[in-house]
Amino acid sequence: MKEIRAGVYIFGKAAIRSPRGNRMKHTHRLILGSTLLLALTACQAPNDGRVGQAIAPMELKIYAVPPEQTPNLTEALGNALGKVGNVTMPAPGKLLVYAPRDAQASISAAITSLGNASPADQKSAQVNLHFWIVDGATGPGSDDAALQPLSATLDTVRQTMGTLHFRLDQTLSAMASAGHGGSIVATTSGGYPRAIDFTVNTINGNSIDLDVGYDDQGRGGLAKFRTQIDAEPGHYVVLAQAPGACAPAPLGGISPPCPEKPALRLFIVRADRLPPHA
Secondary structure, eight states: OOOOOOEEEEESSEEEOOHHHHHHHHHHHHHHTSTHHHHHHHHTOOOOSOTTOOOOOEEEEEEEOOGGGHHHHHHHHHHHHGGGOEEEEEETTEEEEEEEHHHHHHHHHHHHHHHHSOHHHHHHOEEEEEEEEEEEEESSOOOOGGGGGGHHHHHHHHHHHOSEEEEEEEEEEEEEETTEEEEEEEEOTTSOEEEEEEEEEEEETTEEEEEEEEEETTOSSOOEEEEEEEEOTTOEEEEEEEEOOOOOOOTTSOOOOOSSOOSEEEEEEEEEEEOTTO
Protein backbone atom coordinates (compact mmCIF):
# COMPACT_ATOMS: atom_id res chain seq x y z
CA MET A 1 0.00 0.00 0.00
CA LYS A 2 1.53 3.31 -1.05
CA GLU A 3 1.67 6.33 1.22
CA ILE A 4 -1.46 8.44 0.94
CA ARG A 5 -1.31 12.18 1.18
CA ALA A 6 -4.14 14.65 1.24
CA GLY A 7 -4.63 16.66 -1.90
CA VAL A 8 -6.48 17.22 -5.13
CA TYR A 9 -5.95 14.50 -7.68
CA ILE A 10 -7.32 13.70 -11.10
CA PHE A 11 -8.20 10.15 -12.17
CA GLY A 12 -10.40 10.45 -15.24
CA LYS A 13 -11.40 12.79 -18.04
CA ALA A 14 -10.73 16.18 -16.53
CA ALA A 15 -8.08 18.83 -16.23
CA ILE A 16 -7.38 21.27 -13.42
CA ARG A 17 -7.10 24.89 -14.46
CA SER A 18 -6.50 28.11 -12.61
CA PRO A 19 -9.68 30.18 -12.15
CA ARG A 20 -8.37 33.11 -14.17
CA GLY A 21 -7.08 31.04 -17.08
CA ASN A 22 -10.15 28.89 -17.27
CA ARG A 23 -12.68 31.70 -17.40
CA MET A 24 -10.75 33.41 -20.18
CA LYS A 25 -10.30 30.26 -22.26
CA HIS A 26 -13.47 30.60 -24.34
CA THR A 27 -12.79 34.29 -25.02
CA HIS A 28 -9.23 33.56 -26.15
CA ARG A 29 -10.48 30.84 -28.46
CA LEU A 30 -13.00 33.14 -30.13
CA ILE A 31 -10.41 35.82 -30.84
CA LEU A 32 -7.16 33.95 -31.29
CA GLY A 33 -8.83 31.25 -33.36
CA SER A 34 -10.19 33.72 -35.87
CA THR A 35 -8.55 35.00 -39.01
CA LEU A 36 -7.15 37.81 -36.86
CA LEU A 37 -3.89 35.91 -36.56
CA LEU A 38 -3.49 35.77 -40.32
CA ALA A 39 -3.95 39.50 -40.61
CA LEU A 40 -1.51 40.15 -37.79
CA THR A 41 1.08 37.88 -39.35
CA ALA A 42 0.96 39.96 -42.51
CA CYS A 43 1.19 43.18 -40.50
CA GLN A 44 4.22 41.90 -38.58
CA ALA A 45 6.23 40.72 -41.59
CA PRO A 46 9.92 40.90 -40.64
CA ASN A 47 11.84 43.99 -41.69
CA ASP A 48 14.69 42.90 -43.93
CA GLY A 49 16.35 46.31 -43.66
CA ARG A 50 15.34 47.67 -47.05
CA VAL A 51 14.59 51.37 -47.06
CA GLY A 52 11.06 52.35 -47.93
CA GLN A 53 9.40 49.13 -46.80
CA ALA A 54 5.66 49.67 -46.56
CA ILE A 55 4.18 50.15 -43.10
CA ALA A 56 0.65 48.90 -42.56
CA PRO A 57 -1.75 51.85 -42.17
CA MET A 58 -3.28 52.07 -38.69
CA GLU A 59 -6.93 52.66 -37.86
CA LEU A 60 -8.84 53.52 -34.68
CA LYS A 61 -12.22 51.85 -34.23
CA ILE A 62 -14.69 51.39 -31.41
CA TYR A 63 -16.59 48.11 -30.95
CA ALA A 64 -19.66 47.21 -28.94
CA VAL A 65 -19.16 44.01 -26.91
CA PRO A 66 -21.05 42.21 -24.12
CA PRO A 67 -20.54 44.45 -21.05
CA GLU A 68 -19.77 41.55 -18.71
CA GLN A 69 -17.00 40.35 -21.05
CA THR A 70 -15.34 43.71 -21.68
CA PRO A 71 -12.36 43.24 -19.29
CA ASN A 72 -11.58 39.73 -20.55
CA LEU A 73 -11.90 40.78 -24.18
CA THR A 74 -9.65 43.78 -23.60
CA GLU A 75 -6.89 41.58 -22.21
CA ALA A 76 -7.35 38.78 -24.76
CA LEU A 77 -7.36 41.11 -27.74
CA GLY A 78 -4.45 43.10 -26.34
CA ASN A 79 -2.42 39.90 -26.03
CA ALA A 80 -3.31 38.95 -29.59
CA LEU A 81 -2.28 42.32 -31.02
CA GLY A 82 0.94 42.53 -29.06
CA LYS A 83 3.09 45.47 -30.14
CA VAL A 84 1.24 46.17 -33.38
CA GLY A 85 -1.83 47.70 -31.73
CA ASN A 86 -3.51 48.89 -28.59
CA VAL A 87 -6.82 48.10 -26.88
CA THR A 88 -8.52 50.20 -24.23
CA MET A 89 -11.87 49.99 -22.45
CA PRO A 90 -13.51 53.43 -22.39
CA ALA A 91 -16.64 51.99 -20.75
CA PRO A 92 -18.28 48.62 -20.08
CA GLY A 93 -19.54 47.28 -23.39
CA LYS A 94 -17.07 49.32 -25.46
CA LEU A 95 -13.62 48.50 -26.86
CA LEU A 96 -11.39 51.12 -28.45
CA VAL A 97 -8.97 49.37 -30.79
CA TYR A 98 -5.99 50.98 -32.51
CA ALA A 99 -4.65 48.38 -34.94
CA PRO A 100 -3.55 47.84 -38.55
CA ARG A 101 -6.41 48.49 -40.94
CA ASP A 102 -6.11 45.01 -42.41
CA ALA A 103 -6.52 43.49 -38.95
CA GLN A 104 -9.62 45.50 -38.09
CA ALA A 105 -11.82 43.40 -40.39
CA SER A 106 -10.72 40.22 -38.59
CA ILE A 107 -11.20 41.84 -35.19
CA SER A 108 -14.71 42.90 -36.19
CA ALA A 109 -15.53 39.38 -37.42
CA ALA A 110 -14.25 37.80 -34.19
CA ILE A 111 -16.29 40.17 -32.02
CA THR A 112 -19.37 39.63 -34.20
CA SER A 113 -19.02 35.87 -33.79
CA LEU A 114 -18.91 36.38 -30.05
CA GLY A 115 -22.14 38.36 -30.20
CA ASN A 116 -23.78 35.72 -32.38
CA ALA A 117 -23.15 32.99 -29.80
CA SER A 118 -26.62 32.90 -28.33
CA PRO A 119 -26.58 33.74 -24.61
CA ALA A 120 -29.98 32.10 -24.29
CA ASP A 121 -28.63 28.81 -25.63
CA GLN A 122 -25.65 28.93 -23.28
CA LYS A 123 -27.75 29.78 -20.23
CA SER A 124 -30.28 27.05 -21.00
CA ALA A 125 -27.57 24.36 -21.09
CA GLN A 126 -27.81 22.26 -17.93
CA VAL A 127 -25.79 19.57 -16.19
CA ASN A 128 -26.56 16.96 -13.58
CA LEU A 129 -23.80 16.79 -11.00
CA HIS A 130 -23.23 13.60 -9.01
CA PHE A 131 -20.87 13.38 -6.04
CA TRP A 132 -19.61 10.31 -4.19
CA ILE A 133 -17.70 10.19 -0.89
CA VAL A 134 -15.97 6.82 -0.81
CA ASP A 135 -13.74 5.12 1.79
CA GLY A 136 -11.03 2.65 0.82
CA ALA A 137 -9.71 -0.11 3.08
CA THR A 138 -6.46 -2.00 2.56
CA GLY A 139 -6.40 -5.60 1.44
CA PRO A 140 -8.64 -7.70 -0.80
CA GLY A 141 -12.37 -7.50 -0.43
CA SER A 142 -15.58 -6.66 -2.25
CA ASP A 143 -16.62 -3.13 -3.11
CA ASP A 144 -20.07 -1.98 -2.10
CA ALA A 145 -22.61 -2.97 -4.73
CA ALA A 146 -23.67 0.68 -5.06
CA LEU A 147 -20.20 1.47 -6.40
CA GLN A 148 -20.45 -0.89 -9.36
CA PRO A 149 -20.87 1.96 -11.91
CA LEU A 150 -17.58 3.41 -10.62
CA SER A 151 -15.65 0.13 -10.90
CA ALA A 152 -13.35 1.23 -13.73
CA THR A 153 -12.46 4.42 -11.86
CA LEU A 154 -11.80 2.54 -8.61
CA ASP A 155 -9.64 0.04 -10.50
CA THR A 156 -7.52 2.97 -11.67
CA VAL A 157 -7.08 4.02 -8.04
CA ARG A 158 -6.07 0.47 -7.11
CA GLN A 159 -3.44 0.44 -9.85
CA THR A 160 -1.94 3.55 -8.30
CA MET A 161 -2.44 2.94 -4.58
CA GLY A 162 -2.33 -0.85 -4.24
CA THR A 163 -4.86 -3.46 -3.12
CA LEU A 164 -7.99 -1.80 -1.75
CA HIS A 165 -11.70 -2.40 -1.42
CA PHE A 166 -14.20 0.43 -1.23
CA ARG A 167 -17.28 1.40 0.77
CA LEU A 168 -19.75 4.12 -0.15
CA ASP A 169 -20.08 6.74 2.60
CA GLN A 170 -22.55 9.06 0.83
CA THR A 171 -23.77 10.08 -2.60
CA LEU A 172 -25.30 13.46 -3.45
CA SER A 173 -26.67 15.05 -6.62
CA ALA A 174 -27.71 18.45 -7.93
CA MET A 175 -28.56 20.19 -11.18
CA ALA A 176 -27.28 23.54 -12.45
CA SER A 177 -27.32 25.68 -15.58
CA ALA A 178 -24.33 27.28 -17.25
CA GLY A 179 -23.31 30.40 -15.39
CA HIS A 180 -25.06 29.29 -12.20
CA GLY A 181 -24.25 27.27 -9.13
CA GLY A 182 -25.58 26.10 -5.84
CA SER A 183 -24.78 24.09 -2.76
CA ILE A 184 -25.73 20.85 -1.06
CA VAL A 185 -25.76 20.59 2.72
CA ALA A 186 -25.91 17.07 4.09
CA THR A 187 -25.14 15.33 7.37
CA THR A 188 -22.46 12.73 8.02
CA SER A 189 -23.22 9.49 9.86
CA GLY A 190 -21.84 11.19 12.97
CA GLY A 191 -24.27 14.08 12.70
CA TYR A 192 -21.80 16.66 11.43
CA PRO A 193 -22.57 18.98 8.51
CA ARG A 194 -21.05 18.28 5.12
CA ALA A 195 -21.32 20.89 2.36
CA ILE A 196 -20.57 20.86 -1.34
CA ASP A 197 -20.80 24.06 -3.33
CA PHE A 198 -20.42 24.28 -7.08
CA THR A 199 -20.56 26.65 -10.03
CA VAL A 200 -20.97 25.60 -13.67
CA ASN A 201 -18.99 28.34 -15.40
CA THR A 202 -19.47 27.27 -19.02
CA ILE A 203 -20.66 24.27 -21.03
CA ASN A 204 -18.90 24.02 -24.39
CA GLY A 205 -19.24 20.80 -26.36
CA ASN A 206 -17.49 18.05 -24.40
CA SER A 207 -16.06 20.41 -21.80
CA ILE A 208 -17.80 21.49 -18.60
CA ASP A 209 -15.91 24.22 -16.74
CA LEU A 210 -16.73 23.53 -13.13
CA ASP A 211 -15.81 25.02 -9.72
CA VAL A 212 -16.22 22.64 -6.77
CA GLY A 213 -15.77 23.28 -3.06
CA TYR A 214 -16.03 20.73 -0.23
CA ASP A 215 -16.24 21.24 3.52
CA ASP A 216 -16.72 18.30 5.91
CA GLN A 217 -16.92 19.11 9.61
CA GLY A 218 -16.95 15.42 10.46
CA ARG A 219 -13.17 15.12 10.05
CA GLY A 220 -13.55 11.76 8.35
CA GLY A 221 -10.29 12.14 6.44
CA LEU A 222 -11.05 14.63 3.71
CA ALA A 223 -11.86 17.94 5.38
CA LYS A 224 -11.84 20.86 2.96
CA PHE A 225 -10.75 21.77 -0.55
CA ARG A 226 -11.66 23.91 -3.54
CA THR A 227 -10.67 23.42 -7.16
CA GLN A 228 -11.66 24.10 -10.74
CA ILE A 229 -11.71 21.55 -13.56
CA ASP A 230 -12.68 20.95 -17.16
CA ALA A 231 -14.75 17.77 -16.94
CA GLU A 232 -15.83 15.60 -19.83
CA PRO A 233 -19.53 14.71 -19.58
CA GLY A 234 -20.31 11.22 -18.36
CA HIS A 235 -16.86 10.47 -16.94
CA TYR A 236 -16.11 9.75 -13.29
CA VAL A 237 -13.35 11.91 -11.84
CA VAL A 238 -11.55 11.32 -8.55
CA LEU A 239 -11.27 14.96 -7.61
CA ALA A 240 -9.60 14.65 -4.20
CA GLN A 241 -8.24 12.10 -1.77
CA ALA A 242 -6.89 12.08 1.77
CA PRO A 243 -5.76 9.54 4.36
CA GLY A 244 -8.77 7.91 5.96
CA ALA A 245 -9.92 8.47 9.53
CA CYS A 246 -12.39 6.84 11.88
CA ALA A 247 -15.67 8.65 12.29
CA PRO A 248 -15.62 11.09 15.21
CA ALA A 249 -18.15 10.98 18.00
CA PRO A 250 -21.60 12.34 17.16
CA LEU A 251 -22.25 15.79 18.53
CA GLY A 252 -22.52 15.32 22.28
CA GLY A 253 -22.11 11.56 21.96
CA ILE A 254 -19.56 8.76 22.21
CA SER A 255 -17.18 7.76 19.44
CA PRO A 256 -18.55 4.77 17.50
CA PRO A 257 -16.47 1.57 17.21
CA CYS A 258 -13.87 1.65 14.46
CA PRO A 259 -12.73 -1.92 13.81
CA GLU A 260 -11.20 -1.00 10.44
CA LYS A 261 -9.81 2.47 9.92
CA PRO A 262 -10.17 3.47 6.25
CA ALA A 263 -6.90 3.80 4.38
CA LEU A 264 -8.14 6.72 2.32
CA ARG A 265 -11.15 8.80 1.48
CA LEU A 266 -12.07 9.75 -2.09
CA PHE A 267 -14.27 12.48 -3.48
CA ILE A 268 -15.60 11.57 -6.92
CA VAL A 269 -17.65 13.66 -9.32
CA ARG A 270 -19.46 13.07 -12.60
CA ALA A 271 -21.12 15.74 -14.72
CA ASP A 272 -23.86 14.77 -17.21
CA ARG A 273 -25.03 17.25 -19.80
CA LEU A 274 -28.81 17.54 -20.07
CA PRO A 275 -31.06 18.79 -22.87
CA PRO A 276 -32.14 22.42 -22.45
CA HIS A 277 -34.86 22.88 -19.82
CA ALA A 278 -34.65 19.23 -18.75
